[in-house]
Amino acid sequence: MLDILTIYHGSVNSSQVRIGEVFKPAIQRNAPALIVIHNHPSGDPTPSPDDVAVTRAMVQAGKLLDVDILDHLVIGGNRWISLKERGLGFN
Numbered sequence: 001m002l003d004i005l006t007i008y009h010g011s012v013n014s015s016q017v018r019i020g021e022v023f024k025p026a027i028q029r030n031a032p033a034l035i036v037i038h039n040h041p042s043g044d045p046t047p048s049p050d051d052v053a054v055t056r057a058m059v060q061a062g063k064l065l066d067v068d069i070l071d072h073l074v075i076g077g078n079r080w081i082s083l084k085e086r087g088l089g090f091n
Contacts, residue, residue: 002029010038017054019061026067033068034058037075045076047083055089 003070005025008015015038021055027033036058040046047055047064055072072083 002031008038019054019057022058023061023065023067027065030066034062034069034073035070038073040074040076043077045074045079045081047074047086047088049080051083052088055083059090 007021007025008017009052010016011075022034022036025031034039038051052074055069058072059069070084072089074081075085
């Protein structure tokens with residue numbers, strides 16, 4: 001593990017993530033892979049359609065940049081869900 005970074009802070013009900021900002025620190029550090037994690041303040045870690053769409057975009061961008069997205073985890077309450085385990089955005 002190279003680092004743990006906070007890239008974005010969203011509001012109570014939304015966050016707009018710019019894919020380039022997610023990859024910038026990885027490229028600066030020559031990191032071969034990322035694990036992306038975000039929380040749902042509602043306490044429900046169920047991935048939203050936007051979560052899946054952002055994951056798909058990150059996976060595609062990572063292929064172009066040679067930086068693998070190993071997983072995207074959503075945390076809510078005392079639970080978490082792996083989008084990769086569920087095949088959401090990684091196909």
